[in-house]
Amino acid sequence: MSVLVDEDLRRRLRRFLEGDRRTGDLDRIYLGLRGRAQGCPAVQEIGDFIAHRDRRDKGLITQVGRDVFTSVEVWSRTLRNLEVDLEDFIRAAEANLRLASDDTIRSALGSSRQMAAARLKKAIQKLRTKRETSETEWAAFTYFGNRFIWCPAFSGKQLSSELSVILQRAGLIGRDDVAQLEIAAAFIALHAVLAMHGSSIVLPNGEPARLFAGYANTDRWIEVKIDLVFNELSKPVMTPICLFMTDLRADIYATADLVIEPRPVLVDHWSTPLEIGPDGRLAAIACDEG
Template structure:
């Protein structure tokens, strides 16, 4: 109860517009164990506690899923190499399951003519029949035409999907406050001005953190300005070896998206910098992203 009364005081300051980074920090840290299954609140609390390195959570899972897809497409699609049903990569089951989990129902129905539940059943059956031959090659036992069609469908997409965005983070943050009696339903609108502050605080918190995957591969999180809309995002940067080009290929994809325009919340020096990979950032209670100096 003592902890909750302390947190309530911090929430009351936010309601009054008295925004302090230390209040956001303390709320994120303490709410991670009170999140009630709200992934973004738990995730940002863990980022606050472990800013240098992360090896679990929704961002780590998102990075792992994308790397799995990208490595496959780098080896096959982008290398003009066909997928041979009698010589599949060892992680083909993971590739198929990741892609299936990210394809929406409409695309699945359009490509297969089937509902998601039916496709999942067929995918489970296919994955259970993946075997390793005496020659070391992986293949599908007792394969059918349906297997071939499903394989073609699920290896035809490289899906870029962020872990979450500022809207989900703010909504789950507020819902967690309400569920723990730290905010009353009637006070929800009073926190609206905190949305942009929380969005940029999350950017600064995630920036330059290293994501370590189970296979040892790493990705570095970097804040950047989206070139299409000028919005601030956080991306994961990873390096892969391309056999086709005989060298490493670097790729960055978004893991956290905001609606914050760099033109409105960054100074000229930061906006004009080509990249922020080596720049330390911090957010201000006034809703700006600045260079730590």
């Protein structure tokens, strides 16, 4: 990275850390970090969303979104009056292995991720060649292949933590600046929501799936969901799944017109363009009627 570019980032960061927070500055910071985000996938992902928002076909959010789609698509096939064959279960098993956390795998199968992956691989090989599996191999295959698993791709806390690591590693902030960056965590999370809201990813079937922000969860945390739609039945079946979760309550971090009571929890999402207002809250972008 050139000296001039780094100086540009430092000045924007100084302004940001001193409380003058602008989404445009944070955009430039993420773009400047895209080539230096090794080991920090959340930061890389937001930088990629800022650079290219529509019909994304790679990246962390895309991979998790595709895996969630595969997981729910196979799991719900019988509910949608569709047949399920071995290859369907294999697709689901491979997706669910990537989605499940290490703790979930250990609790369900009593083994590490590495061991569970090895057993699943052997089970798939044997089933495809019509050979008998061992008990542990069959357990891994039935666990991963016959359920719906989902989890957010990353959280606001992970994003802020990674951003701090990269900025220090790049020499753009010092240790004394970390506390100020932590104070800005809410703005960083809301900025990430803006980067993803209204964008789309391409699913394994080639169809686009939109991402939208909202707070349709029991704690009313602001989140970004993917809208998965299945059209086999007489009416479309919509399955919104969270891919990015914050710990920011919509009642506090969104303007009153975006949080209207009472509303069913399943429709608490926003279909209007958003921005971060001067008060640090999400707000609908005003429409100029002039």
